[in-house]
Amino acid sequence: MFRTALRNVLAHKARLLMTVLAVMLGVAFVSGTLVFTSTISDAFQSSSQKGFDNVDVAIQRHSSDPAAGAPGAPGASSPLDQKLLDKAARLPGAASATGTVSGFTAIADKSGKLIGDGFSTRGGNYFPGKEGKDARYPMRDGAAPKGADQFALDAHTADRAGYKVGDTVRISVDGPVREQKLTGVFTTDDGTVAAGGSLALFDTASAQKMFAAPGEFSEIDVKAAPGTSQTALKDAVEKVLPKEGAEATTGKQLADEQAKMIAQSMDGMKTGLLAFAGIALFVGVFIIANTFTMLVAQRTRELALMRAVGASRRQVTRSVLIEASVVGAVAAVTGLVAGIGIGAGLRALMSSTGARVPDGPLVISPSTIVTSLLVGIVVTVLAAWLPGRRAAKIPPVAAMNSVHATATTKSLVVRNTIGALFAGAGTAAVLVATGMSDGKATMAAGAALLLIGVFILTPLLSRPLIALAAPVLRLFGISGVLARQNAVRNPRRTAATASALMVGLTLITGLTVIAGSVQQGIDKMATASLKADYVVSMASRTPLSPDVAKQIAGLDEVTASSPLRNSASRIGTGTEYLTGVNGKDFGKLTSLDFTSGALGTLSGDRAVVDDSTAKRKGWHTGSRLPVTFEDGKQGTLTVAGVYKGNEMIRGIILDNATLAPHQKHITDMQVMVKTKGGATAASKDKLVTALGKNPAITVADKKDVSDAIAQVFTLMLNMLYGLLAMAVIVAVLGVINTLAMSVFERAQEIGMLRAIGLDRRGIKRMVRLESLVISLFGGVLGIGLGVFFGWAAGELIGGSLPTYQLVLPWGRMGVFLAMAAVVGVLAALWPARRAARLNMLQAIKAE
Structure with missing residues (x-):
C-alpha cells in the first residue's frame, strides 16, 4: 500500500501541483512570521540588554501608588533629588551613581521636518562621571554639551540628517523652537535609537529645567564596585531610600522586564500574522479536499479492485493518507525554505522603509522548523482524510460499476439539515450579540457557526444562484449553456471551490464596512462637537x-x-x-x-x-x-x-x-x-x-483631527488587505485546480463536443464562463456575509461611538465583485487552453 501511494503521487505530479502550492504558501507565511518575529525580538532584546550594562541598581519613582510619587498627583513631589543621588554614590559597594532625566525632544532636519517617529524622539542629560565622561554615551565626534545653548546628538540621527559638529540645529521640547549648537555626536546601544528614533543630550542642569525641575531626576542608576553583586547593592540602596515614593530595582530585573515587554509586543504582531496564515491554510483545506476527492474519484475502479483482491477499508484510507503525507511533507519543506526567505525579506523591507532594526543574526529556532513541518503535513492529511474515508466505504462491486457516482438523497438531506442548523444557530447568536453590552465572544462564535453553516449549504445554494446567471450565459450561445450545466453538475465540487473565495471576500468586505462606518462616525463626531477651526x-x-x-x-x-x-x-x-x-x-x-x-x-x-x-x-x-x-x-x-x-x-x-x-x-x-x-x-x-x-x-483642522483618530483603522485595514491577498491567491489556485481536474475528467466529453462542431474558441469560452460563474458565486456569498458581519459588528461599536452609522461602500463592493470576476478569468486561462488543445480522437477513446 505504501508503494501504491508513492506511485500515485508520482503519477499525478501535475494534478497535485496546485495543492502543493496552496499548502506551501500557508506554511511559508507561518515560518516567515516565526522567523521574522524571532529575529526582530532577539535583536531588540540584545540591544536593550547592552543598554543596562552600566546599571546594576536603578532607583525609580514608585509605580504602584500614584499619590506617593507620580508626577502631577495631588501633593506629589519627586523623591529623586541630588541629596538621594549623593547618598547612593557614597554607599559601600557603589562605584558610581548617575542621575538621569528624559523627555520628548523634536529634532528638525535641514528642511524643517521632524526626524524620528514622534514618540521615540527623546532628549536626556549627559552626566559626566569622575573622569568627566558619561560611560553610556561615548563621543564619536566633538565634546559633551556644557551650556544651555548646546546639545549632543546620536550618530544615527546626525548621519541621517547630515548634521556635523558646529551646526546650529532647530529643536523643540515643549512647543517653542530653540536653536542650539551641536557640540558632539555620540554612539549608543539604546533600542529606540536603533529602531529609528532620535536621542539628544543636554547638560544636566538644562535637562532638568526642560524635563523635570531643578535638582530633580527621573531615575538614579547605581553602578556596583568590583566584587559587589546587584542583590547586595540593592539591599544597601534600599536602606537610604525615603519612606515613600521611591523603589530600587536591579539592572537584571530591568533588562528582563524590557525583554519581556519586547517579546509581548512581538507576540501581538506574531498572533496577527499567524491568524492570516491560518486563514490561508483554511482556504487551502478546500483545495486539498477537492483535489483528493477528484483523484480518489478517478481511481475508484482501481481502489475497488484493491478491495476485491483483499485490501481492507483501513488500508485504502491509509494509502490516501500516505499520499497526502508525502504531498504535505514536500509542501512543508518548500514552504519552510520560502518562509526563511520571507523572514529575511521582511527585515530588509523594514530597513528600507526607514525603520531601523538592531544588527543581529537571522533566528531560525527548532520550534519554527517543527511547527512549519507539522502544520503542512497535518493540514494536508486532515483535509484528505474525508475523501479517503469516503472512498474506502464504497462497496467494490458498486465502485467497479460506477453506481456510486451520485450522492444519495439521504446524504444530501443530512448535509442540508446540518448546514441549516449551523447557519440558524450562528445567525441567532450574532443577532443576540448585537443587543449585548459586551457581545464580542458571542458574536465571534456566531460568525464562525454561520460561516460553517453557509459552507455546508453552499451545494444547495449553488443551483438557484447560478441559475440566475442563465439569461446572461445564453447570450454566449452553446458555450454559455454548457458552462452553466458544468458549474452545477457537481455541486459539492463547485461549493468547495467557491467557498475558498467566499472566506477571503467575507473578511475583506466585513472589515471594509466596519472601517468606513467608523470613519463616518468619527467625521460626524468631529463636526458635531467642535466649533473650533x-x-x-x-x-x-x-x-x-x-x-x-x-x-x-x-x-x-x-x-x-x-x-x-x-x-x-x-x-x-x-x-x-x-x-x-x-x-x-x-x-x-x-x-x-x-x-x-x-x-x-x-x-x-x-x-x-x-x-x-x-x-x-x-x-x-x-x-x-x-x-x-x-x-x-x-x-x-x-x-x-x-x-x-x-x-x-x-x-x-x-x-x-x-x-x-x-x-x-x-x-x-x-x-x-x-x-x-x-x-x-x-x-x-x-x-x-x-x-x-x-x-x-x-x-x-476638523478633517485632520478626524483622520488622526481614524488613522489606526485605515492603517489596519490596509495591512489586512495585504494579508488577506494571500487567501485570495490560494483561492485562485483552487479555481485553477478544480478546472484543470474537471477538464481532465471531461476529456471524453470535450472530444465529443469538438467532433460535433464546437471549435477551440468555443471550448475556451465554455471553460472560462464556468470559471467566471463559480468565482462570482463565491464573490456574491462572500460580499453578502461580509455586509451582514459588518452590520452586526457595527451594532456593538455603536455602544461606544454614539455617532456610528452604517455605511455600505458600494464602490468598493463593486470592485470586490469585479475582483472575483478577474479571479475567474485568470484562473481559467491555463485550463481553457489545455481543454482547447485536447486531441479529439484520443479524448473520445479515453477511458
Whole structure:
C-alpha cells in the first residue's frame, strides 16, 4: 500500500501541483512570521540588554501608588533629588551613581521636518562621571554639551540628517523652537535609537529645567564596585531610600522586564500574522479536499479492485493518507525554505522603509522548523482524510460499476439539515450579540457557526444562484449553456471551490464596512462637537508649553482660543483628572450636547462633567464635589451640567483661572483655535508661520483631527488587505485546480463536443464562463456575509461611538465583485487552453 501511494503521487505530479502550492504558501507565511518575529525580538532584546550594562541598581519613582510619587498627583513631589543621588554614590559597594532625566525632544532636519517617529524622539542629560565622561554615551565626534545653548546628538540621527559638529540645529521640547549648537555626536546601544528614533543630550542642569525641575531626576542608576553583586547593592540602596515614593530595582530585573515587554509586543504582531496564515491554510483545506476527492474519484475502479483482491477499508484510507503525507511533507519543506526567505525579506523591507532594526543574526529556532513541518503535513492529511474515508466505504462491486457516482438523497438531506442548523444557530447568536453590552465572544462564535453553516449549504445554494446567471450565459450561445450545466453538475465540487473565495471576500468586505462606518462616525463626531477651526498640539501628543497658547491668543486673525490642561486631583477616595479650559471662549469652540444643566460661562467653582463619569460616580447637576488639587490644597466644585462625552472631549471641565494656581508645572495638551476666515489654507499657513514652522507642533483642522483618530483603522485595514491577498491567491489556485481536474475528467466529453462542431474558441469560452460563474458565486456569498458581519459588528461599536452609522461602500463592493470576476478569468486561462488543445480522437477513446 505504501508503494501504491508513492506511485500515485508520482503519477499525478501535475494534478497535485496546485495543492502543493496552496499548502506551501500557508506554511511559508507561518515560518516567515516565526522567523521574522524571532529575529526582530532577539535583536531588540540584545540591544536593550547592552543598554543596562552600566546599571546594576536603578532607583525609580514608585509605580504602584500614584499619590506617593507620580508626577502631577495631588501633593506629589519627586523623591529623586541630588541629596538621594549623593547618598547612593557614597554607599559601600557603589562605584558610581548617575542621575538621569528624559523627555520628548523634536529634532528638525535641514528642511524643517521632524526626524524620528514622534514618540521615540527623546532628549536626556549627559552626566559626566569622575573622569568627566558619561560611560553610556561615548563621543564619536566633538565634546559633551556644557551650556544651555548646546546639545549632543546620536550618530544615527546626525548621519541621517547630515548634521556635523558646529551646526546650529532647530529643536523643540515643549512647543517653542530653540536653536542650539551641536557640540558632539555620540554612539549608543539604546533600542529606540536603533529602531529609528532620535536621542539628544543636554547638560544636566538644562535637562532638568526642560524635563523635570531643578535638582530633580527621573531615575538614579547605581553602578556596583568590583566584587559587589546587584542583590547586595540593592539591599544597601534600599536602606537610604525615603519612606515613600521611591523603589530600587536591579539592572537584571530591568533588562528582563524590557525583554519581556519586547517579546509581548512581538507576540501581538506574531498572533496577527499567524491568524492570516491560518486563514490561508483554511482556504487551502478546500483545495486539498477537492483535489483528493477528484483523484480518489478517478481511481475508484482501481481502489475497488484493491478491495476485491483483499485490501481492507483501513488500508485504502491509509494509502490516501500516505499520499497526502508525502504531498504535505514536500509542501512543508518548500514552504519552510520560502518562509526563511520571507523572514529575511521582511527585515530588509523594514530597513528600507526607514525603520531601523538592531544588527543581529537571522533566528531560525527548532520550534519554527517543527511547527512549519507539522502544520503542512497535518493540514494536508486532515483535509484528505474525508475523501479517503469516503472512498474506502464504497462497496467494490458498486465502485467497479460506477453506481456510486451520485450522492444519495439521504446524504444530501443530512448535509442540508446540518448546514441549516449551523447557519440558524450562528445567525441567532450574532443577532443576540448585537443587543449585548459586551457581545464580542458571542458574536465571534456566531460568525464562525454561520460561516460553517453557509459552507455546508453552499451545494444547495449553488443551483438557484447560478441559475440566475442563465439569461446572461445564453447570450454566449452553446458555450454559455454548457458552462452553466458544468458549474452545477457537481455541486459539492463547485461549493468547495467557491467557498475558498467566499472566506477571503467575507473578511475583506466585513472589515471594509466596519472601517468606513467608523470613519463616518468619527467625521460626524468631529463636526458635531467642535466649533473650533483648528486644534494645535505636539506631534508626540506630549504636553505643550503654555507660551504657545499665549502666542496664538495674541494673533490678529484669532477670534477665540482655549488651551486644554490636565491636572490630577483627588475627589472622594479616587483620583480624577481635571481639564482646564478658557471659560470665556470655551462655548465658542465646542458644541456639547447636555443631558442636564448647561455650559454657561465656566468660572469660579463651576464645572461640567461627561455623562459616563457622572453615572460612574453618581453625580448630577448641582452636586458639590470636595476636591484636593495637585498642590494638596482643598476646594469644592459645583456641577453646572452633565454632557455627552466622546473621543474628542470628556472628563471634568473647569476654568483655567481656577485650576492654574494649583498646578506646579503648567502645560497644555492642546489648544483649540477659531479664526476670522474660518478653516482655510491661508489661515492655516498663518498659524504655522506664527508658530515658527515648528516640526514638533501640528496644526490640524476638523478633517485632520478626524483622520488622526481614524488613522489606526485605515492603517489596519490596509495591512489586512495585504494579508488577506494571500487567501485570495490560494483561492485562485483552487479555481485553477478544480478546472484543470474537471477538464481532465471531461476529456471524453470535450472530444465529443469538438467532433460535433464546437471549435477551440468555443471550448475556451465554455471553460472560462464556468470559471467566471463559480468565482462570482463565491464573490456574491462572500460580499453578502461580509455586509451582514459588518452590520452586526457595527451594532456593538455603536455602544461606544454614539455617532456610528452604517455605511455600505458600494464602490468598493463593486470592485470586490469585479475582483472575483478577474479571479475567474485568470484562473481559467491555463485550463481553457489545455481543454482547447485536447486531441479529439484520443479524448473520445479515453477511458
